[in-house]
Amino acid sequence: MFGEIGQGGLRFQLFGFPVRIDPSFWIVTVLLGLPWREEGPEFVLLWVAVVLASILAHELGHAVAGRWFGLRGEIALYSMGGATSWPFGRNLRHHWQEIVVSLAGSATGLLLAGIVYVATEIHSLPEWFHLRVTLFMFYWINIVWALLNLLPIVPLDGGHIMASSIHWFRRHEDPALPHLISMIFAAAIALLAWKLGDTFGALFAAYFAVQNAMQLRLYGPIHPKDLRAALGVLLFVTAGTFALLEYLGLLEKGFLP
Ligand SMILES: [Zn+2]
Secondary structure, eight states: OOSOOOSOSEEEEETTEEEEEOHHHHHHHHHHHGGGGGTOHHHHHHHHHHHHHHHHHHHHHHHHHHHHTTOOOEEEEETTEEEEEOTTOOOOSSHHHHHHHHHHHHHHHHHHHHHHHHHHHHSOOOSOHHHHHHHHHHHHHHHHHHHHHTSSOTTSHHHHHHHHHHHHHSSSOOTHHHHHHHHHHHHHHHHHHHHTTOHHHHHHHHHHHHHHHHHHHTTOSOOHHHHHHHHHHHHHHHHHHHHHHHHHHHHHHHOOO
16 A cells, blocks of 8 residues: 555565554554454454554555566565565556556455456355354454555545546546646545544545645646546546446455355
8 A cells, every 4th residue: 555664564475575563553454353253262363463464465466466477576565555665666657557557466366356256156155154254353344445456536546547647538638637637536435434433434534635635736827727637537437446346246245255
């Protein structure tokens, strides 16, 4: 995702990529998993293991896609999730390569969720509660994490995809437009989350809106052409999101432990 990354924590290599797990990752993940202790303490451990596997898989998606194009990625997990950084630079020749690398994280998550879904459709699961709960967690964490990261908000993956797409389709560099779209979208999500009573989500989205507003200020007054383009993109993304939610609503009916 984003943010400042320290240097401490657990280090190891995975498929040739250096991985570092910051202590803050364990703290936040355990805190988020605490409600599971009502089912039993082992469910909190299962939660931590599933979150670890899911976020690692997401970042591995970015790192592997980067390796296809000759980049060298390093993975870090921390309080806000995960991040793949490119200590030797992220110099890609084409916009579509940027999009593939940004998309690869969420694509991996959705693929894994799809595999779990298909596997449970084909094989009837044994009546083992722990297995069912583990698959349930794995399925939903991967879907939610993938969709959250695909929101067209800089610095999320979706924000990078949106910015690369804009630069691809409009020949000239327009550094303000991605931040304008991010700001409007994040502010809309903050309002929606607040209306739905999700204070944490509202604060999180508001943080992104403010961050992009501050970036936007660096580029001077907003151009009316940019505003029209931003509203067009947002209309397109909102329509696409509703179509996807409709589709996921159908998935939800089919898979519950
Ligand atoms: Zn990502």
